[in-house]
Amino acid sequence: ERLDAAGGILLPGFVDLHTHLREPGREDTETIETGSAAAALGGYTAVFAMANTDPVADTAVVTDHVWRRGREVGLVDVYPVGAVTVGLAGTKLAELGTMAAGAAAVRMFSDDGKCVHDPLLMRRALEYATSLNVLIAQHAEEPRLTEGALAHEGPTASRLGLTGWPRAAEESIVARDVILARDAGARVHICHASTAGTVELLRWAKAQGIAITAEVTPHHLLLDDSRLVGYDPVNKVNPPLREVGDTVALRRALAEGVLDCVATDHAPHAAQDKCCEFALARPGMLGLQTALSVVVATMLTPGLLDWRGVARVLSERPAQIVGLPDQGRPIVVGEPANLVLVDPDAVWTVRGAELASIADNTPYESMELPAQVTATLLRGRITARDGKVVDRSWND
Ligand code: DOR
Ligand code: ZN
Ligand code: ZN
Numbered sequence: 001e002r003l004d005a006a007g008g009i010l011l012p013g014f015v016d017l018h019t020h021l022r023e024p025g026r027e028d029t030e031t032i033e034t035g036s037a038a039a040a041l042g043g044y045t046a047v048f049a050m051a052n053t054d055p056v057a058d059t060a061v062v063t064d065h066v067w068r069r070g071r072e073v074g075l076v077d078v079y080p081v082g083a084v085t086v087g088l089a090g091t092k093l094a095e096l097g098t099m100a101a102g103a104a105a106v107r108m109f110s111d112d113g114k115c116v117h118d119p120l121l122m123r124r125a126l127e128y129a130t131s132l133n134v135l136i137a138q139h140a141e142e143p144r145l146t147e148g149a150l151a152h153e154g155p156t157a158s159r160l161g162l163t164g165w166p167r168a169a170e171e172s173i174v175a176r177d178v179i180l181a182r183d184a185g186a187r188v189h190i191c192h193a194s195t196a197g198t199v200e201l202l203r204w205a206k207a208q209g210i211a212i213t214a215e216v217t218p219h220h221l222l223l224d225d226s227r228l229v230g231y232d233p234v235n236k237v238n239p240p241l242r243e244v245g246d247t248v249a250l251r252r253a254l255a256e257g258v259l260d261c262v263a264t265d266h267a268p269h270a271a272q273d274k275c276c277e278f279a280l281a282r283p284g285m286l287g288l289q290t291a292l293s294v295v296v297a298t299m300l301t302p303g304l305l306d307w308r309g310v311a312r313v314l315s316e317r318p319a320q321i322v323g324l325p326d327q328g329r330p331i332v333v334g335e336p337a338n339l340v341l342v343d344p345d346a347v348w349t350v351r352g353a354e355l356a357s358i359a360d361n362t363p364y365e366s367m368e369l370p371a372q373v374t375a376t377l378l379r380g381r382i383t384a385r386d387g388k389v390v391d392r393s394w395n396d
Helices: 032-041 060-073 096-101 119-132 155-160 167-184 196-207 218-222 244-256 291-300 307-322
Strands: 009-012 014-019 044-049 077-080 108-110 135-138 188-190 212-216 339-349 368-378 381-385
Touching: 009 307, 014 032, 014 291, 014 307, 032 044, 032 060, 032 368, 032 381, 044 368, 060 077, 060 096, 096 119, 119 135, 119 167, 135 167, 167 188, 167 196, 167 212, 196 212, 196 244, 212 244, 212 307, 218 244, 218 291, 244 291, 291 307, 291 339, 291 368
Parallel strands: 014 044, 044 077, 108 135, 135 188, 188 212
Antiparallel strands: 009 339, 339 368, 368 381
């Protein structure tokens, strides 16, 4: 099969360190198959599937199932993330070693959705992860500061009467984990950094030579809490949409490399869990098929990154962070390549119902976004082309 790349931008396949695929447990909102389709259409060749499934991915039985199902579907490499603790935010470490030694060879662990809250448990997890050479990714949220919180604590939340989720809930855990990682000589990865203060902590930690990395989501780059007037639950997410000043700080930090990469936190939810009252709605939004366009709108168009930089934050850095040797690099002559061909001049209108995910909860509904994926190649084979997935389930 031939691809006409004229006028296009060729990039290494994108790597998402933070995807919720909902299988097992909530196949009414996303499956490994539908999530893989969304990933391929979004330009991804590898995704890390978070552990907050039902059952939780805290044993090799679950992580190996996710891995095998991903291979069967064949559209994107699905790397399961194992839970750090039994049951997520539990009191006991999960068997990281068993998951790392399983068929999936789990290389990243996270209790995302919840925070590894107990400092002693976090310390032990970091030591355990260092001995296994795997990565711990932390959803930084001090739960004692976010109880009942619905939105970023600030003028907008006060005006709307929504209980606030303070910056300190994120920053206090980031600060603590920086110190724990330093003292354990361990690596730690911060999920979805969302505040200007987190950026300053990361800047300091990196200047000290502490082995910390961090991701930012497309929605925290583009959207802020002014979207909450109207109380549309589609804008509810954890961590919450912050203030304009935070989005500016996050964009700058991503351009400078203080924030390492973009990760989607793709979080599909059923319509009935995203409707009605803001207070009752679940947090989270779709991200896989809109990530590139949002990065172009927030980073490339304003001149904060060039295409080389886009490749760095969507592919190269995330691949380095988890140590995927066959991802995140441009063509190596003679080897099957993971590639995305992008039409930089395309403009498209987002329609949640047309996205490949079963769920439709996109905050970008009806928005016009720049740039579109023309084709995605996984190990030299086309997985998506012109907005359609190529059936690969026969698995060559
Ligand atoms: O908004 C979020 N949604 N944040 C999380 O931490 C979890 C995620 C989910 O699983 O829905
Ligand atoms: Zn999270
Ligand atoms: Zn998440």
